[in-house]
Amino acid sequence: MGFKQDLFSQFARIGKAFASGRRLELIELLAQGERSVELLAESSGLSVANTSQHLQILKQAGLVKTRREGQRIFYRLSDADAVVQLFDAIQVLAVDQVAEAQQLVNENLQSKDPLEAVSAMDLVERIRNGDTLLLDVRPPEEFSAGHLAGAVNVPLPELNAFLEDLPTDREVVTYCRGPYCVLAYDAVARMRDAGYQARRLEGGYPEWAAAGLPVEP
Amino acid sequence: MGFKQDLFSQFARIGKAFASGRRLELIELLAQGERSVELLAESSGLSVANTSQHLQILKQAGLVKTRREGQRIFYRLSDADAVVQLFDAIQVLAVDQVAEAQQLVNENLQSKDPLEAVSAMDLVERIRNGDTLLLDVRPPEEFSAGHLAGAVNVPLPELNAFLEDLPTDREVVTYCRGPYCVLAYDAVARMRDAGYQARRLEGGYPEWAAAGLPVEP
DNA sequence: TCGATATTCAATTAATCGGTTGAATATTAG
DNA sequence: CTAATATTCAACCGATTAATTGAATATCGA
Numbered sequence: 001m002g003f004k005q006d007l008f009s010q011f012a013r014i015g016k017a018f019a020s021g022r023r024l025e026l027i028e029l030l031a032q033g034e035r036s037v038e039l040l041a042e043s044s045g046l047s048v049a050n051t052s053q054h055l056q057i058l059k060q061a062g063l064v065k066t067r068r069e070g071q072r073i074f075y076r077l078s079d080a081d082a083v084v085q086l087f088d089a090i091q092v093l094a095v096d097q098v099a100e101a102q103q104l105v106n107e108n109l110q111s112k113d114p115l116e117a118v119s120a121m122d123l124v125e126r127i128r129n130g131d132t133l134l135l136d137v138r139p140p141e142e143f144s145a146g147h148l149a150g151a152v153n154v155p156l157p158e159l160n161a162f163l164e165d166l167p168t169d170r171e172v173v174t175y176c177r178g179p180y181c182v183l184a185y186d187a188v189a190r191m192r193d194a195g196y197q198a199r200r201l202e203g204g205y206p207e208w209a210a211a212g213l214p215v216e217p
Numbered sequence: 218m219g220f221k222q223d224l225f226s227q228f229a230r231i232g233k234a235f236a237s238g239r240r241l242e243l244i245e246l247l248a249q250g251e252r253s254v255e256l257l258a259e260s261s262g263l264s265v266a267n268t269s270q271h272l273q274i275l276k277q278a279g280l281v282k283t284r285r286e287g288q289r290i291f292y293r294l295s296d297a298d299a300v301v302q303l304f305d306a307i308q309v310l311a312v313d314q315v316a317e318a319q320q321l322v323n324e325n326l327q328s329k330d331p332l333e334a335v336s337a338m339d340l341v342e343r344i345r346n347g348d349t350l351l352l353d354v355r356p357p358e359e360f361s362a363g364h365l366a367g368a369v370n371v372p373l374p375e376l377n378a379f380l381e382d383l384p385t386d387r388e389v390v391t392y393c394r395g396p397y398c399v400l401a402y403d404a405v406a407r408m409r410d411a412g413y414q415a416r417r418l419e420g421g422y423p424e425w426a427a428a429g430l431p432v433e434p
Numbered sequence: 435t436c437g438a439t440a441t442t443c444a445a446t447t448a449a450t451c452g453g454t455t456g457a458a459t460a461t462t463a464g
Numbered sequence: 465c466t467a468a469t470a471t472t473c474a475a476c477c478g479a480t481t482a483a484t485t486g487a488a489t490a491t492c493g494a
Contacts, residue, residue: 003325004399008238008245010318014307015235020452021225024232028225037471050453052472057451062314071461071470082310089303090231097279097295101227108220182221212429237482254441267483269442274481288440288491436494443488450481458473464466 017061018090022046023054027077030064031084031177032139034076081145088178088206095180109185117202118173120211126173133166135174137187138205147205148175149214156183159190168195175201175208234278235307239263240271244294247281248301248394249356251293298362305395305423312397326402334419335390337428343390350383352391354404355422364422365392366431373400376407385412392418392425 017023025044029035035043041051055075058064065078077083094101118126126132127150136143136151143153154162172191176183184200191198201208209215234240242261246252252260258268272292275281282295294300311318335343343349344367353360353368360370371379389408393400401417408415418425426432 003321005238005242007318007321007325007397008241010315010321011241011304011307011311012236012238013315014311015232015237015241018232019229019236020232021222021229022452024225024228025222038469047454048471049455049473052470053452056472062311062316068461071468073471078314079310082306082313086303086306086310087228089299089306090228093296093299093303094228094231094279096299098227098230099279101224104220104224104227108224180224239482255439264484265441266443266485270482273442285491288438290441437492438494439490439492441489441491443486445486446484448482451479453478454476456473456475459471460469461471462467462469464468 013061014063014086017058017063018087020054023058024087026051026054026058027063027083027087030075030077031080031087031142033141034067034074036072036074038072040075080142084142084177085206088204091178091180105180109180109182117200119202120208120213123173123201124213126171131171133170133172135172135187136176136205137174137183138176138181142177142205144217146209146215146217148208149216151175151216156187159187163191163194163196166196168197171197171199173199173201175204178204178206230278231280231303234275234280235304237271240275241304243268243271243275244280244300244304247292247294248297248304248359250358251284251291253289253291255289257292297359301359301394302423305421308395308397322397326397326399334417336419337425337430340390340418341430343388348388350387350389352389352404353393353422354391354400355393355398359394359422361434363426363432363434365425366433368392368433373404376404380408380411380413383413385414388414388416390416390418392421395421395423 018027022044026040029040029043037048037052037055040055041048044051046054055064059066062078063083064075067074067076095105123132123134127134134148134151136147136153137156137159138153139155140153143151147153174184174187174191179202181204184204188198188200235244239261243257246257246260254265254269254272257272258265261268263271272281276283279295280300281292284291284293312322340349340351344351351365351368353364353370354373354376355370356372357370360368364370391401391404391408396419398421401421405415405417
């Protein structure tokens with residue numbers, strides 16, 4: 001049964017790609033769009049050579065593709081949807097089953113989340129009533145690949161500018177990728193500081209879509 | 218930003234669990250139900266001590282739980298559904314993106330599959346017409362956790378006995394886990410050898426369920 | 435209690451991995 | 465062509481991993 005072992009070794013390459021925290025960080029950055037090696041190195045705090053090496057591993061696992069533009073090389077996820085979904089599933093499994101991960105989330109995220117998150121069911125109701133502004137804080141590339149019906153895309157870097165023109169009398173609900181995507185937590189914290197009523201959707205886009213709730217486009 | 222790195226390192230433990238072909242083999246065996254260390258070692262061809270070591274890694278990643286019964290210890294997946302789904306997603310991603318995996322599948326599975334597989338759409342039609350026997354060749358534990366509506370569970374070891382009482386005039390469609398689960402390929406080959414009209418469902422249970430097609434229970 | 439069995443633990447070795455450093459390659463600007 | 469920039473490659477070191485072997489632990493049956 002050599003074939004099966006060979007095939008499983010190939011599958012294991014995908015596992016290896018996800019087997020280092022640094023690489024996961026790179027994957028998360030790439031999920032936000034195409035990036036050059038230099039920028040990835042800078043954002044992740046790794047050396048350029050080291051970043052390049054990790055990217056080679058991701059490339060061998062088929063997770064990323066490259067494109068040359070002049071003297072720099074841009075990396076992107078070869079199937080962003082599949083990769084993000086996989087990453088999301090890993091996160092959920094880890095927090096469900098690994099005590100240390102659970103504890104980290106409890107200490108660092110739950111505490112940022114003083115008001116409990118809005119459940120998907122509640123949100124459906126709120127949307128029907130029209131009294132909620134639904135904010136997708138993911139980067140535009142992910143937004144346009146699919147988002148909750150009725151959501152407005154405001155990537156985190158643009159949040160402050162966006163808030164200036166917004167009346168404070170509507171409640172805002174934010175969401176991003178999975179349940180442990182930090183973007184939505186940050187957005188809520190910043191909006192509450194600015195005097196808005198802001199809460200977070202329990203889960204993220206993948207969970208919402210998987211539940212068969214309305215998405216666009 | 219130490220927290221994020223810590224959390225990602227925890228996530229990476231799940232990746233590590235999936236980062237070895239041997240462990241994937243163990244995971245696949247465990248997906249078929251609770252097993253003792255001895256049996257796992259025997260089925261996988263690893264030494265007992267080595268098997269035990271790999272199982273420790275899976276345990277640290279929270280993927281498996283143990284139960285003692287007399288002098289032997291039984292391992293099982295702590296969340297079989299989540300783990301199988303994750304494994305399945307990894308397989309699909311690998312075959313989609315890794316050239317070597319693609320080639321292995323083409324050479325070893327497609328060739329076992331002389332007639333093309335039945336698409337999910339076709340199968341829905343066939344079931345409606347009632348002229349197809351739908352065979353789930355996964356182990357009973359997985360079958361009872363969810364299966365295609367109308368399927369009959371015949372685990373591979375019992376296939377021969379089952380065929381003896383079966384008239385050869387009905388077409389049979391088999392399926393198992395994902396699109397690269399070998400069970401269904403084997404079943405088709407054995408049934409065709411025995412003179413049956415047998416084909417394989419394109420994809421497997423997870424794909425069918427994800428498409429919103431009818432499942433039980 | 436004693437011997438047999440199943441599993442884990444500990445020690446060892448070879449292989450792989452993560453990271454650093456500096457050279458090599460490819461592209462652009464001048 | 466030369467200099468500057470972005471990325472990869474190659475060599476290297478320390479840490480981790482996979483696998484083997486043999487001892488230690490726990491349970492059961494006699």
